[in-house]
Amino acid sequence: MTEKFDVIVIGTGPAGSSVATSCAQEGLRTAVIDERAYGGTCPLRGCNPKKVLASAATMIDETERMQGKGIAKPAKINWQDLMEFKRSFTEPVPEAKEKSFEKAGIETFHGQAQFLDEKTLKVKEKVLEGGKIVIATGARPAPLPVDGADHLTYSEDFLELDQLPKRVIFVGGGYISFEFAHIAVRAGSDVHIVQRGEQPLKSFDSDMVDLLQKKSKEIGISIHLNSSVNAIEKNDKEYIVKASKGDEEVSFRGDLVVHGGGRVPQINDLKLDQAGVNHSKTGITVNTYLQSVSNEHVYAVGDVADTNGSPLTPVGEMEGQIVSQNIVSDAKQEANYNGIPSVVFSEPKLAKAGLTEKEAREANYDVKVNHQDISDWFTYRHTNDAPAAVKIIIDKKTDLILGAHLIGGKSDELINYFAMAIQMRIPVNQLKNVVYAFPTAVSDIPSML
């Protein structure tokens, strides 16, 4: 027998949860489906467990850099204790999530969802029909065209390691590799990042990335640029990662090789063709209302949707809110990706919101660029926090901030103020006149503008 719903959401990560909860609150008969434990990548295998480990790495960095400045003995990471602490955050998630869906009146299904036709899905032996179906299936590690790719350890397995091996090699120089490398080196491992391009963390400001690379090298991370990994071999002692660097072949030896080579939309198992849902390598093809261009019953949100939004939790949540409004009231809401902040949780942390200097100039803005080394400002000097730098890009014509780029121990919180200014279109002259608490990192904002 076919069960009928107003809305069926495939995926219970941040994006899917956001749609399902809002639709149910508005009285629509709503169902969620997930093939894995409820909660999705962010709270179980991504942001939150990573942040528990990264915060410990920050504490190590803080005590190390204060040696001889009032802190006597550097702290040490106890990996097993830290993982136990991390599990206290991840383990309760699936049950709590399921209960919160049930409390909201959402029907819950476990298993892989596959389309049978435009409006119907199969989950194990059950057949479900949705007035609207929302695809929120997230992303998975990109298959890398590398011989011996099966030797790679994925980010989610790294976050479950009982022991941290002595020598760790990261393939790729993006978010995952920099964040995990900063954790691993603070936990005592020898770490290599092998990145095929000229600049790691390509979407960030290149001056800030240069500072992060310099600090990463100082704390013992070896960064190999222009080195494209093409093979991973294993013998009874170790892994050997082979890469091409121009005409040269280079190799690195380690005890663990981690995939940091990018993620791709999770669409393989959905049988999208049976529902006439168009897609490409970059995800489900949607219009500006996040509705499938080829099947009006279907929407897509989060990492799986091919939009201008980056694959980040707050983007998925925002898209979820937009789709729920479009479904509930037949509205035509569009996502606004302007000024969305993003942080690499290394130590120092790297942050951005809005346009880079290059993007602003290419878009023909008449820009004022405030680029400052702030490591000798009191905020950073009293905790010996270097490097610390800021680059703010201001539109001379409107006095609005177009982009903000930060590096330093406080940049993860500080970037939100710039994101707010960009998103709410607060002009620089107003931001300068806000009275902030002192001494805080935020009270430096007027001097950055």
Ligand SMILES: Cc1cc2nc3c(=O)[nH]c(=O)nc-3n(C[C@H](O)[C@H](O)[C@H](O)COP(=O)(O)OP(=O)(O)OC[C@H]3O[C@@H](n4cnc5c(N)ncnc54)[C@H](O)[C@@H]3O)c2cc1C
């Ligand atoms: C290591 C790591 C660290 C990260 N750190 C951050 C961070 O600090 N900040 C940030 O903003 N973002 C971070 N991200 C990105 C963030 O986790 C994702 O952007 C976010 O989880 C995407 O949400 P989503 O709902 O689109 O997908 P997901 O959270 O991936 O959820 C998708 C769900 O769909 C389910 N599913 C897939 N296919 C099917 C199917 N056929 N049938 C049924 N269920 C299915 C999956 O099991 C999963 O539960 C990180 C990612 C990783 C990997």
Ligand SMILES: NC(=O)c1ccc[n+]([C@@H]2O[C@H](COP(=O)([O-])OP(=O)(O)OC[C@H]3O[C@@H](n4cnc5c(N)ncnc54)[C@H](O)[C@@H]3O)[C@@H](O)[C@H]2O)c1
């Ligand atoms: N703090 C955060 O918000 C956070 C943290 C982790 C992940 N994420 C999300 O997850 C996504 C995936 O993260 P990621 O770090 O895997 O990808 P990424 O896209 O940030 O970086 C991947 C890097 O790997 C390189 N690469 C790919 N194949 C290679 C090869 N064979 N040899 C050498 N280098 C190679 C690419 O050039 C690129 O620089 C991110 O785009 C981000 O949206 C976010």
